[in-house]
Amino acid sequence: MNQVTITYEGDEISCDPDKTILDNLLDQQKSVTHSCKKGSCLTCVMKTSHEVDPKSTAPLKPTMVEQGYFLSCQQKPQSGMVLSAPESNDLFIKAQIKSVEYLMGHVFRVYLRPLEDFNYRAGQFLNIKGPEGEVRSYSIASIPADDLIELHVTEHKHGIVSRWLCNVERTGAEIEISGANGDCFYMPGKPEQAMLLIGTSTGLAPLLGIIRDAIDNGHHGKIVLYHGAVRDSGLYMRRTLSKLAEETANLTICYGTLEHSDDNDNAVGNIQDIALSKNPNLKDWRVFLCGDPEMVKKTKTKAYLADAALSDILADPFELRTTL
Ligand SMILES: Cc1cc2nc3c(=O)[nH]c(=O)nc-3n(C[C@H](O)[C@H](O)[C@H](O)COP(=O)(O)OP(=O)(O)OC[C@H]3O[C@@H](n4cnc5c(N)ncnc54)[C@H](O)[C@@H]3O)c2cc1C
Ligand code: FES
Known part of the structure; x- marks a missing residue:
């Protein structure tokens, strides 16, 4: 099979052109942050100055695309591509967990206070960095006029980040969150629409x-x-x-x-x-x-x-x- 060679974080890597960049890197035991592999969570971003498939940038904010970010789970490797891992400062800000409250069933409510500017539309989601750097997405239940960001988190039995987040003893801890993402929100206009x-x-x-x-x-x-x-x-x-x-x-x-x-x-x-x-x-x-x-x-x-x-x-x- 014809292989293509890319460079990731300075290492030359021979890739299967039919697999995504993410899968190629994971196959070669590279540690790459990811979660869904379906273009939904945006946790697998990386940077390149090479031209990429529009599908791999469509869900990202224009400011991120301008910086060369794309989704590695939506992009196949091309010969000569030079890639780098995301810079944490580009993606994450600090936030404090203000409270963790058990609601019902397996669901907890988590309130966060961002410690830097954080703008969002009600209904968007943010990404949270877990204990070992794993990143997962959580939707925002609050509206920007509220004092705190409200999340509803299902605690998964073997889940890494949800179990870590739903621990009431984590109240007061500082964590890292991304900016708000996603286009599932209310657009004013047509107030009569059902x-x-x-x-x-x-x-x-x-x-x-x-x-x-x-x-x-x-x-x-x-x-x-x-x-x-x-x-x-x-x-x-x-x-x-x-x-x-x-x-x-x-x-x-x-x-x-x-x-x-x-x-x-x-x-x-x-x-x-x-x-x-x-x-x-x-x-x-x-x-x-x-x-x-x-x-x-x-x-x-x-x-x-x-x-x-x-x-x-x-x-x-x-x-x-x-x-x-
Ligand atoms: C856009 C978006 C918005 C989201 N919004 C929310 C939200 O508002 N609230 C919410 O609760 N979630 C939300 N999610 C899901 C969330 O991002 C996480 O995927 C979820 O919390 C699970 O993460 P985890 O790290 O706890 O589980 P992971 O460690 O990622 O595990 C994933 C699944 O595998 C199972 N698993 C892991 N290890 C084992 C094992 N050894 N044996 C058997 N099973 C195993 C876990 O139980 C879990 O069900 C959202 C996802 C997306 C993409
Ligand atoms: S792993 Fe979720 S968007 Fe790529």
Whole structure:
């Protein structure tokens, strides 16, 4: 097979041109920060002055692209490419963990205070550097007017960063966070447009920020939130959501679980099927989909087939680290 040679951090590396740069480097035991390998988390950025595939820069901010950043999981190697690892100062700022609070099921709420300038749109996500430098993404549940950044984190049984972050003893610790990323947020304009928001588990976090932002921007079209989980214990913050719905005439909230519960009258089934059966025609609607990647992928297609314009479907799949 024809190999191509690239230079990474000064080392010449012979690469399989059919694999991504990230996979080539991982195959050769190079330590490269990454998580999803699907272009969602933006943790695998590196720098080059070589021309790259637009797909590998599309999700990045223009300021990062100008500095030569691209996603190594979305780029195949080209002969003669010279690459360097990202500079931590370009990507991360310090933040303090103000509190870690157990909510329900496996979900914790983490409040952060950035110690440097941090600008964001409600619904975007930030990346957090874990104990050994692993980087993972978390969506922002707060709105910029809030004093602190609010995150909802599912604690994964064997998860490196989520278990580290959900430790209440970490309150007061300094951590490193990236700037805010992603385009799943509320754009002011068309305040009369109907909005459908579907989230599974902590997919609620960005949707909560988006709803609060829309309300603050005077959105008066109907807003319908569907929150789904496997079982009741995944439907956290119901009291907060009920209060918000009581205060907001145009907001309706519906819940669904895969498992039936005697304690609650949630609809039973996939939350996306429940939502789309009640709202079969999405012409002129704005649709937000966050959480389980399978749900996001399938519902994007279904929303499009239900007549939502592609430009009105905004999504954040919570891709987990992949070892494939
Ligand atoms: C854009 C985006 C937004 C996101 N927003 C959020 C959010 O708001 N809230 C949230 O909670 N998450 C969110 N995520 C997911 C988050 O980034 C992390 O992927 C998640 O917290 C898991 O990271 P971890 O380091 O704890 O797990 P990892 O160490 O990365 O492990 C990944 C998975 O593998 C399993 N695993 C690991 N080791 C083993 C083992 N030895 N045996 C069996 N299983 C194993 C873990 O249990 C976990 O399920 C988001 C992801 C993306 C891409
Ligand atoms: S975007 Fe490349 S690993 Fe997630």
